[in-house]
Amino acid sequence: MSVSPWPALKTLAAQQDSLRQAFDNDPVRAARFSASACGITLDYSKNLINTQSWSALQQLAAQSQIKPTLNAMLNGECINNTEHRAAWHMMLRKADVNGLTLDGEDVGAQILACRAQVTALINQLHQGQYLGYSGKPITDLIWVGIGGSLLGPQMAVEALTPYHCSPVKLHFAGNIDGAVVSDIIKHLNPETTLTIVASKSFGTEETIQNALTIRQWFKQYGADSAAIVQHFWAASSNISAAAEFGIIEQHILPMWDWVGGRYSLWSAIGLPVALMIGTEQFAQLLAGAEAMDQHFIHTPFSENLPVTLALLGVWYINAYGCQAQALLPYSHYLRLLPSYVQQLDMESNGKSVDVNGRILTEATAPVIWGDAGTNGQHAYHQLLHQSRLVVPADFILPIKPAHNLGDHQQRLAAHCFAQTQALMQGKTLDEAMNECLADGMTDTDAAMLAPHKVSPGNKPSNTLLLPELSPYYLGALIAMYEHKVFCQGVLWHINSFDQWGVELGKQLSGPIYQALSGNRTETLDSSTQALIKLFSHQINNNNA
Structure with missing residues (x-):
């Protein structure tokens, strides 16, 4: 856009009523500012918006290049202009990939071949038919990777723990700190251990160093070159480098230039997830993501979950000057989601120049942080409630639990909803004073304590409700955040698919x-x- 939208948005931000007043004035505010898709409900009514500012943000989206850039992405154009690559990761979760071509290549056939190869390997492992060099079945798999090759599968494996069905134990090795690999291999038997090295370039230092250490561990136990071949696979696009390491071509799962690492969960990088939950449930993960893709592609911006989240994000960063966002899953199994979204958001949009290399004058991308509720309530929520900082927060709650332990889920939900309410309405000095007096304090003691109990309120939050934490809804949730990041990149006119800063x-x-x-x-x-x-x-x- 030729005229910067940020000054006008800053003016609107300065005119906002308090959230308390907004709810008092509009009894249907929650219905007005909520949307749903793919089973996920987003309540964004506790945000610092009104009909005027929200209309301006909708206009910003309508006048932006979101639609044209989305169409370019879907057509396989090189929207990653600095690396001359497409960003075609959405194709990986399509149920029907027949006829998909890119630059004259039958990409659909490649995707199907990869899926078949992954399925065959997993079936062998599940059935105890994949044997190590001494003839014993594989009992443990070490997944070696870092960044997008690790954070996505590790988060999804953790999130879908109730769906685990694999007899093979999974271990993630992702840090060059030797303690990581050391702690893994000291409990394993090389005769029954399979290693998969996940690196598109097969040159990432942390990944290759860990793989070399594991290979040396095999050799220390007497494994020869043939044994190494049997016990090592790779997910890579650099076949020659993997072969030089000692991995045969039949054991190399494909990675494509048009899939960025942080968007690769849907490819062979998702093998650990498929291993642990089975290929049928992994297909449900893909189906949930594809459903969110279709929602994002076809739904008007006013009802579009990723667009809504993107607009709220730029509103707080560029109109309010917020520098952070808390991601607060009220689910033990989603406790790694903030780490995953950290990379997705901060590596994608943490930029200082636009797509043409021009210096940006406004900030992009918040600092993403968070942890599972209710743990945070006894730690950093103090800052969220009473500090002068404004930190927008996403609260994420699966409704149906994966356990049958009494009313734990109702208590968890009560805490989740109470936090969003407390952030929104806060506690005034009069309310704090009356509370102290009601507890039997003298006027003097109440006047001393009351200011310490005041919470300013007016702190924004979103609440996202999932029917349950199943593969389908997890896929939809992840894709929603992917598309949010994409939209914000377009609004800031930056390339969300490179990461030269690392x-x-x-x-x-x-x-x-x-x-x-x-x-x-x-x-x-x-x-x-x-x-x-x-x-x-x-x-x-x-x-x-």
Whole structure:
């Protein structure tokens, strides 16, 4: 858009009534500001919006490039302009991929072949037919990856714990900290352990180093080259690098340039999920995501869940100056969702230039953080309620629990809804004073304590209700956040599908590692040189 929309939005933000007053003035506010799709209900009535500001945000969406860019994405155009790649991850969750072509390639056939390969491997593992080098069935699988190759499957495996049906135990190795791999392999038997190395480039340092360590572990137990072949698979697009490592082509699951790592759960990267819940339930995960895709593609913006969340996000960042967003799942099984959305949102939209390389004058992407409720209520909710910071929050609650433990779910829901109500209405000084007096305090003591009990309120939140935490609804939930991030990227006119900012640290780590290995450090700054000297001195003393 040629004229910046942010000044007008900032003016509207300054004119907002309090949320208390908004609810008092509009008895149907909750119905007015709510929407649902794919079984998910979004109540966004506890946001700092009114009919005027919401109309302006809807106009912003209508005048934006969301629709044209979405169509370009669906057509397989290179909307990732810095890497000259399409962003076609939605195709991976389509039930019918027959006839899908991209740049003359039969992508549909490739997707079907990948699904068949994953299904065949999982069936062998489930049935005890995949044998290790000593003839024993595989009992454990180590999934080696990092970033998008790890966060998505790990989160989904955790979220769908009640659906686990695999006799094979799953272990995730994702950090270059040696404690991760060490803690895994010290309890395993290499004769019954399968390792899958997930890296599109097959060159990510953390992933390859962990894979090399595991391979050396096999060798220490007497495994030869043939045994290594039997016990290692890969998910990668770099077949030659995987082959050089010792993985045969028949054991390489495909990854495509048109699928970014943080959008790859729906591909072979989802194998750990399919392993643990079965391929039929994994198909339900895909079905839920596809249903949300169709909602996003075809539903008017005024009723569109991803668009609604995107508009609220830019409203708080660019009109109110908010810098963070809390993601608060009231579900033990969804406790890794904030970490997953951190990468999805912050790596996608944490940018300082637009798609043409021009410096941005406004902020993009919030700092995403959170944890499972009700744990946060005894930690950081204090800041949410009483600090001067405004941190918009998404509260996520599956209605039907995966247990039969009395009224736990009703109590959990009561806490969830109470938090959103408390954030919205707060507690005034008069209310705090009357509360103290009702507890029998003297006027003096009440006047002293009451200010400490005041909560300003007017803190915005969304509430998302899922019928249950099933593969279908989890797929829809994840896709909803994917599309939200996409819409915000378009509204900010940035490329949501590259991540050049992570490269600098990788580049600098090489020379620093060389310095830690005893090479010269003169080219490094004095602080880094001092840290290297201290580290090397201590570690050499420990090894002496």
